[in-house]
Amino acid sequence: MSIALNVNGQTRNVTADPETPLLYVLRNDLQLKGARFGCGTGHCGTCTVIIDGKAVPSCDLPVSAASGKAITTLEGLATNGTLHPLQQAFLDEQAAQCGYCVSGIIMAAKALLDANPQADDAAIRAALNGNLCRCGTHHRILRAVRRAAATAGGAQ
Amino acid sequence: MSAAGKPAPRKLPGSLDTNRRLDRWLRINRNETITVYPGKVEYGQGILTAFTQIVAEELDVKLARIQVARTDTSYSPDEGTTAGSRSLQEGGEALRHASAEARQLLLDKAARQLGVSLEQLTVDDGLITARSGGSVSYWKLASDDLLAREASGDAAPKSPALHTIVGASAPRLDFPGKMTGAPSYIQDLDRPGMLHGRVVRPPSYGARLLELDEAGVRAMPGVRAVVRDGNFVGVVTDREDQAVRALNRLRRTTQWEEQATLPETLDPRFLLQEASKDEVVSEIRDDTAAAGAATRLQAEYTRPYIAHASLGPSCALARMDGNRYHIWTHSQGVYPLRKDLAALLDTSEENIVVEHHEGAGCYGHNGADDAALDAALLARAAPGNVVRVQWMRDDEFAWEPYGPAMVVRMDAQLDGSGNVVDWRHDVWSNGHTARTNWQSATRNSTLLAARHLAQPLPPPAPANPPLPAGGAQRNAIPLYVFPNQRITNHYIERAPLRVAALRSLGAHTNVFALESFLDELALVAGADPVEFRLRHLKDARARAVIEAAATLAGWRSREKGNGTRGRGIGFARYKSQAAYAAVIVEVEIAGDVRVCRAWSAIDAGLTVNPDGIINQTEGGIIQAASWTLKEQVRYEPERVLTRGWADYPILTFSEAPVIEVKVVNRPDEMTLGAAEAVQGPTAAAIGNAVCNAIGVRLRDMPFTRERVLAALA
Known part of the structure; x- marks a missing residue:
């Protein structure tokens, strides 16, 4: 069936089984490869996107359940070629190794900072607990999110 | 000439x-x-x-x-x-x-x-x-x-x-793309008209296929082919979600006969009962020094099987045209993989192109190569089409080759001044590498599906690279100067669980044992752990990293833990011939052991990219802390039970330490890799810090809450 999705501010129509996980539709039908398959059960966070302001795993969410809601993926963060402060902070801190987790982590961090621009270290750690990083770049990622929080806080 | x-x-x-x-x-x-x-x-x-x-x-x-x-x-x-x-x-x-x-x-x-x-x-x-x-x-x-x-x-x-x-x-060259969602990994590759495949793995290593409902699956939407070859079963579909649906149906309906092939116990000490080939890999004798022995200490250390647990499940693409294949893979070695594939696909190496695309971090030999064979086997069912295969998370956990379980026994003697005069280190383990053995008279293949085909090729017996690098025996020979030493590797050929190279190979466990035991001896000798190490160490670069780490951490001689917090040190020269690293950690124990802070000094010769070394060192410390504190593959005699992240917790953001790294640049020395230097030192530093904090010695990884409580009881 045809399903209308609002992705990164644009309406996109896709033809898919309504039970198809949103992740497969984003990656295969819409060619948005930023959200990635990690576990298919919402345990690792690599597929995290923001739906109506909340960071959620897209690997076990039926595409039909996302219809009519505002979906943001990593590809939707930069505006007019300017990186989002989180993306810039991750580059400045070189906060990755393989980077497979980073897309989901930036999205989880964005949902946090949008809701709580003054998030402290404990709040950041708590918000990222649903996101796994196997390379062990936690230390850098936390620094990057704190840097972005400081940038955003300073801008207000 | x-x-x-x-x-x-x-x-x-x-x-x-x-x-x-x-x-x-x-x-x-x-x-x-x-x-x-x-x-x-x-x-x-x-x-x-x-x-x-x-x-x-x-x-x-x-x-x-x-x-x-x-x-x-x-x-x-x-x-x-x-x-x-x-x-x-x-x-x-x-x-x-x-x-x-x-x-x-x-x-x-x-x-x-x-x-x-x-x-x-x-x-x-x-x-x-x-x-x-x-x-x-x-x-x-x-x-x-x-x-x-x-x-x-x-x-x-x-x-x-x-x-x-x-x-x-x-x-890093690759970060701008990765931070913006650009296709960056093999998992992101898309080709026009690409088909999707999934493999229905047996429920366990010894399972035999009894009954397969092919017709029911063929009738499902988008199904192009159902492939069966012996115990190898796969499906090819138009869309990825269709492949997953077909896989789920096949998993429900396929009948298998299972057998118990795995150890009865999760305790790595089952290795001590296995047949082994024993080799003394280093022996030094000095009878005069040995005559001064006054105190003897013995201890046994273990590590269970642990998983690479890459965050991105293994993936590959393949296309077959006649007897020619094009393979897209995140293998660690495109040429060795091509050779392995040629043997299984009945074609020559010249007919296969193997193209590398980056995958998620692999930390050694995981399912990357296996997925390439899966894709090639499924591509044969759809000639001329690119077929993409990605493993499901449960298959990644259940079928990847693990880092082997190990047991290490230490036995040493101190003289009246508290100096080590005799040192014995015995290792029991499978081999740590499992690449196809082309020299073997028996044809074999490391690739997973090979053992499931109607005409199977069995896996090679896991082997150990020769010393000085070694595999199971990696870093078993101490850099410390001990007048008497005997290091023995007990090589166990039978591998009930699939194993292969995991980052640092045997060094993680050998250094954990060696450096934990050194602290046990220092305690008996009444010596400060840093001083005790330096006392037995001549190598100037080794001494320099220990001293640098101690300075960075503000180490105080004979510092004492307070009952919940404590610090410990670990050191190694990786592979006895590569990078030098010392790690100091601070732990806090409130039931669970938590590593709060870590300090490290590393000498990787002439430094190429300092931030690259720091990143690898930080990541190595965090990953090794995760292995040491939390990780263990679980199984019962019939099958592997570890199937998902809920079964296999790893270190989280709440648990990640703050880390400081000092890179000791040696412009006149050969550049050395830095990715595997700190795994062993970190494990030992954690064990030593726990002992410093609460006065009990943990010798079995992982250091779970249950083990802490049992040790305190």
Whole structure:
């Protein structure tokens, strides 16, 4: 069936089984490869996107359940070629190794900072607990999110 | 002189020795760029960025001019596997010398064109200028034949004193794409008309297929083919979600007969009951020193099976046309994989192109190569189409080859002054590498599906690389000077669980045992752990990293834990011949052991990318803390039970330590890989810190809450 999705501010129509996980539709039908398959059960966070302001795993969410809601993926963060402060902070801190987790982590961090621009270290750690990083770049990622929080806080 | 009377070819540095043509490694382009052709591959360690620094440095061009070609059997140098922290020694040295020689050839040509002597010339970002006037650029001088020759080995690389790019932190080339969602991994590859495949793995190692409902699955939407070959079952569909639905149906309906093939116990001590081939790998005797023995101490340390647990499940793409195959893979070695695939696909290596694309971090030999065979087998059912296969998370956990379980027994004697006069270290383990053994009289294959085919090829017995690097015995021989020592490797051939190389191989457990035991002895001797190590250590670089870590951490002699907090140290020289690292950690124990802070000093020879070394060291500490505190593959006699992240917790953001790293640069020493230096030292430092904090010694990994409570009871 045809399903209308609002992705990164644009309406996109896709033809898919309504039970198809949103992740497969984003990656295969819409060619948005930023959200990635990690576990298919919402345990690792690599597929995290923001739906109506909340960071959620897209690997076990039926595409039909996302219809009519505002979906943001990593590809939707930069505006007019300017990186989002989180993306810039991750580059400045070189906060990755393989980077497979980073897309989901930036999205989880964005949902946090949008809701709580003054998030402290404990709040950041708590918000990222649903996101796994196997390379062990936690230390850098936390620094990057704190840097972005400081940038955003300073801008207000 | 060889038997034929011809002089043997001159030994060239690193992989240049086995790939001698300069144009295998480099191309100077007329569009003012330079293309590098590495045989080593990226899997998140930052190796390609380091390679561009080396080439830019030797050729005197800006970093931005260097492009990196993907590794592909159509054209890349054959550098075997990307493993063992050898990429800078092998690929980096080859590129350093090839670049130095390319620069020399360019300068020679420029000197002829400008009619000046070489001494007249300087290079700035590819522009060669003569002091007397006149200039010409690399891009004008470049010609197809310039590098179409074997390296002579005559061009000396730059003196490190002149380095401006090597030794300075360079940002990772791949990060801008990764931070913006650009397709970056093999999992992101898409080809027009691409089909999707999934493999229905047996429920357990020994399972045999009884009944398969092929017709029911063929009737499902989008199903192109159901493949069955012995116990290998797969499906090919138009869409990925259709493949997953077909897989789920096949999982529900397929009948298997299982058998119990796994150990009865999760305790690694089952290894002590297995048949073993025992080899004394190091023996030193000094009877006079031994006569001074006054106190004897013995202890036993273990590690269970642990998983690579890559965050991105294994993936590959394949296309078959007639007897020709194109394979897209995140394998650590495109050439060895091609050889393995040729044997299984009844074709020649020349008929297979293996193209590398980066996967998620793999930390050693995981399912990457297996997925390539899966994709090739499914591609045969859809000739001319690209078929993409990605493993499901439960298959990744259940079928990847694990880091082997190990048992280490230590036995030492102190003299009356508290010096070690006798030292014994015994290791029980499977081999730690499981690549196809092409020398074996029995045909075998490391690739997973090979053992499931109607005409199966069994897996090779896991083996150990020879010393000094070693596998199970890696880092069992101490760097400390002990007048008597005997190190024995008890090699166990039978491997009930699938195992293969996991980052640092045996070093994680051997260093954990060695460095924990050293603290146990220091305690008996009443010595400070740092002083006790230095007392037994002559190697100046080893002493320097221990002292640097102690300074960084503000270590106080004989510092005491307070009942919940404490600190400990661990040290090793990786593989007994590579990077030196010391790690100090601070732990806090409130039921669970938490590593709050870590400090490390690392000497990886001549530093190429300082931030790259720091990143690898931080990541190595966090991953090793995760292994040591939390990780264990679970199984029962019939099957592996670890199937998902809920069964296999790893360190989370709430638990991650704050880390400080000091890089000890050694400009006059060979550059050494830095990715595997801290795993062993971190494990030992945690054990030592726990003992410092609460006075009990944990000798069995992982250090779970239950084990802490049991030790305190």
